[in-house]
Amino acid sequence: MVRAIILVKSPKKLIAARLRKVDSVSDSFPTSGQFDAVAIIDVEELAQIKDVANQIQKINGVERTETMVEVQ
Known part of the structure; x- marks a missing residue:
């Protein structure tokens, strides 16, 4: 299991609620x-993080994201 944190910049209200609807969040x-x-996302493989980040970036109002992967 790989965990990552994606920081999201968006002027839209309730963006956190929209993020919860994305798979793996x-x-x-x-x-x-x-x-x-x-x-906060949990995926099986590191490569899946990019897919989740791309889904988040497609949400209306998301201006930018920054991803940090948990290191163990």
Whole structure:
């Protein structure tokens, strides 16, 4: 199992709720600061992280994302 955190910049309200609808997103919540929401994703293989990030980037109102992969 691979876990990653995707930071999301979006002026849209309730973006965290929209993120929870994406497959592999185990949790999402709004944040203050440079990014507006965080999505925590759990996938089987590292290569799947890109697919999930692409799905998030296609959500209406998402301006940019930044992905961090958990290192163990």
